[in-house]
Amino acid sequence: MLKTNLCGIKLKNPTILASGILGVTKDIIGRIGKNGAGAVTLKSLCHEERNGNPNPAMIAFEEGFLNSVGLSGQGINNAAKDFKRLDNLSVPIIGSIFGYKIEHFGKVAKKMASLKPAMIEVNISCPNLDYKNPFFADTELTKKITRIVKKNSKKIPVSVKLSPSVYNIAEIAKAAEKAGADAITAINTPTGMVIDINARRPILSKKKGGISGPALKPIAVRCVYEIYEAVKIPIIGTGGITYGKDAIEMIMAGATAVGIGTGIYYRGMDVFSKVCKEMEAWMKKNKVKNLDEIKGIAHR
Amino acid sequence: MPPKKELQKTDLPVMLTISKVIPEAKNHKTLFFNHKLDVKPGQFIKLWIPGVDSKPFAVSFHKKGSFAVTFQIIGKFTKALSKVKAGDIVGLFGPYGNSFSAKKNAVVVGGGCGMASLSNLIDRLKNPVIINGARSKDYILFRNRYKSAIIATDDGSSGKKAFTTDILKELLQKRKYSIVYTCGPEIMMKKVLDICNKYKVNCEASLERYMSCGFGICGKCAINDKLVCQDGPVFNSKQLSKMTEFGNFHRLKSGRKVKF
Numbered sequence: 001m002l003k004t005n006l007c008g009i010k011l012k013n014p015t016i017l018a019s020g021i022l023g024v025t026k027d028i029i030g031r032i033g034k035n036g037a038g039a040v041t042l043k044s045l046c047h048e049e050r051n052g053n054p055n056p057a058m059i060a061f062e063e064g065f066l067n068s069v070g071l072s073g074q075g076i077n078n079a080a081k082d083f084k085r086l087d088n089l090s091v092p093i094i095g096s097i098f099g100y101k102i103e104h105f106g107k108v109a110k111k112m113a114s115l116k117p118a119m120i121e122v123n124i125s126c127p128n129l130d131y132k133n134p135f136f137a138d139t140e141l142t143k144k145i146t147r148i149v150k151k152n153s154k155k156i157p158v159s160v161k162l163s164p165s166v167y168n169i170a171e172i173a174k175a176a177e178k179a180g181a182d183a184i185t186a187i188n189t190p191t192g193m194v195i196d197i198n199a200r201r202p203i204l205s206k207k208k209g210g211i212s213g214p215a216l217k218p219i220a221v222r223c224v225y226e227i228y229e230a231v232k233i234p235i236i237g238t239g240g241i242t243y244g245k246d247a248i249e250m251i252m253a254g255a256t257a258v259g260i261g262t263g264i265y266y267r268g269m270d271v272f273s274k275v276c277k278e279m280e281a282w283m284k285k286n287k288v289k290n291l292d293e294i295k296g297i298a299h300r
Numbered sequence: 301m302p303p304k305k306e307l308q309k310t311d312l313p314v315m316l317t318i319s320k321v322i323p324e325a326k327n328h329k330t331l332f333f334n335h336k337l338d339v340k341p342g343q344f345i346k347l348w349i350p351g352v353d354s355k356p357f358a359v360s361f362h363k364k365g366s367f368a369v370t371f372q373i374i375g376k377f378t379k380a381l382s383k384v385k386a387g388d389i390v391g392l393f394g395p396y397g398n399s400f401s402a403k404k405n406a407v408v409v410g411g412g413c414g415m416a417s418l419s420n421l422i423d424r425l426k427n428p429v430i431i432n433g434a435r436s437k438d439y440i441l442f443r444n445r446y447k448s449a450i451i452a453t454d455d456g457s458s459g460k461k462a463f464t465t466d467i468l469k470e471l472l473q474k475r476k477y478s479i480v481y482t483c484g485p486e487i488m489m490k491k492v493l494d495i496c497n498k499y500k501v502n503c504e505a506s507l508e509r510y511m512s513c514g515f516g517i518c519g520k521c522a523i524n525d526k527l528v529c530q531d532g533p534v535f536n537s538k539q540l541s542k543m544t545e546f547g548n549f550h551r552l553k554s555g556r557k558v559k560f
Contacts, residue, residue, distance in 0.1 A: 021517055021518075021519070022517070022518075022519035022522075023519060024518075024519040024520065024522060024551075024555045025519065025522045025551075025555070025557075027522065027524045027525035028519055028522050028525060028527070030525060031525045043519070043555070049554045049556060050554055051552075051553040051554050052512070052553065052554070054352075054353040054354075055346075055348075055353050055354035055355070055512055056313070056346075056348060056354045056393070057512050057513070057518075058311075058512065058513040058515075058517060058518060059311055059312055059313075060309060060310045060311040060312070060515075061310060061312060062308075062310055069512065069518060072512075072520070072553060072554055072555060073554060073555055074552075074554045074555045074556035074557075075554070075556075078554075078556050082556075082557060194312075196312070196313055196315065196391070198315040198389075199313065199315050199350050199389075199391060201350055201351075203312070203313060203348075203391075205351075205353065205354075214307060242306075242307065262517075264516065264517060265309070265515065265516070265517050266306045266307055266309060267306055268516075269516075
């Protein structure tokens with residue numbers, strides 16, 4: 001009922017662990033697979049090892065979640081030694097990559113491709129990096145990065161992860177598609193701030209961080225809706241999906257698959273199987289046989 | 301409709317005033333707070349010094365309207381924490397994690413600062429046998445608090461010149477205990493587990509890994525397929541025996557796996 005084809009990758013269901021939540025070690029990835037995820041996205045890796053930001057780097061406020069983890073990661077070379085390969089795990093793996101300069105993206109993509117993930121996701125949109133000229137806000141830079149990653153990824157499909165912090169997300173998505181992207185992941189987090197009134201200062205050590213969880217969902221649904229009208233390639237709709245009804249909503253906006261990250265905070269690692277069960281219950285009740293019947297149905 | 305309660309979960313700091321600071325063993329201090337904390341033995345909290353960092357700590361004293369944290373001055377954060385005075389304000393997150401089972405007829409094996417994680421448990425147990433180990437006399441934590449404890453030091457400057465594990469072995473040879481609780485250096489805890497497995501006594505150990513969030517999201521505290529912050533920090537013999545990384549590997553802030 002929930003079987004999903006994403007760029008030729010056969011997923012048992014459309015739920016994908018979003019990049020940045022867990023996704024650091026092989027054993028934990030295996031456990032997320034056991035908990036029902038259709039695919040798992042690794043935490044983003046770049047050309048070097050990064051410690052990330054001091055704590056608090058993650059807080060949950062009343063309406064959502066805020067993080068300034070700062071892309072901590074062991075770096076692609078250490079990860080290659082740690083994982084060895086990514087095509088023999090119990091669940092399809094999406095390898096997320098990033099860089100500070102365009103050249104880094106090519107280098108990291110090449111190494112990532114050698115580990116044989118099912119897909120490569122290009123993170124051009126982390127809000128916790130101090131970009132001088134953010135890649136995600138520029139159609140030309142988005143094209144350049146997409147091209148260099150495609151060139152280095154051989155036949156592995158590439159998805160480009162976009163930021164909602166632009167006025168023209170559909171144009172950016174179109175640019176990525178033109179440059180050869182096989183899919184779009186939408187969206188990364190926009191930034192926000194929470195101030196503790198007793199401490200009289202922002203709680204996050206970096207003051208601002210990416211907003212995820214329920215607060216992000218309407219923004220994500222709007223972005224996916226706009227991108228769906230602009231491109232033909234599939235969309236991994238990510239942002240605030242916690243329940244089956246949220247996943248259905250995202251698919252109605254035009255998503256082929258859905259990313260779940262912060263949902264783990266609210267419902268545990270088995271949020272994937274819970275969301276799938278809720279989706280199936282809704283589908284049965286509404287006589288929907290497969291997800292293609294409702295994909296993009298909100299566009300009318 | 302799904303239960304809305306799940307979405308009401310938050311993790312925000314509570315700003316607390318430090319009521320008392322007392323020096324403990326060499327390089328150790330205890331901070332007291334007049335705050336009602338709902339915490340079980342084995343659970344941990346995070347302390348936040350605005351502008352510095354936030355780190356996890358065991359609760360070492362727990363009464364109805366107060367609690368305390370005992371720490372070793374070891375890095376940048378604990379150095380900053382060692383400078384706070386009564387009346388200063390720090391942030392509290394948590395408590396987080398699971399807890400010890402608190403069974404009768406127990407042996408408690410503490411190594412160095414590990415005693416701070418075990419003390420809240422000891423206070424709830426009925427006359428447990430306590431083995432309190434430290435590198436030397438000056439580093440023995442809670443010497444006056446647990447006067448009946450068997451003291452073991454690496455250099456013999458106080459108590460027996462022995463490892464805590466040597467003493468545990470002697471105890472288990474002599475008679476049957478129902479459980480062994482331990483916290484301390486991981487190499488010591490691994491030895492405790494091996495001894496317990498040999499003598500067929502259950503064991504629970506409180507583990508430490510680098511932690512960022514404390515609530516199962518960042519994945520930095522992973523040991524095999526378990527998260528120390530949420531599945532632990534207390535693990536039993538069955539779980540520990542399956543962990544190939546226990547006593548062998550831990551992960552850095554970056555997630556890179558390194559040998560102990």
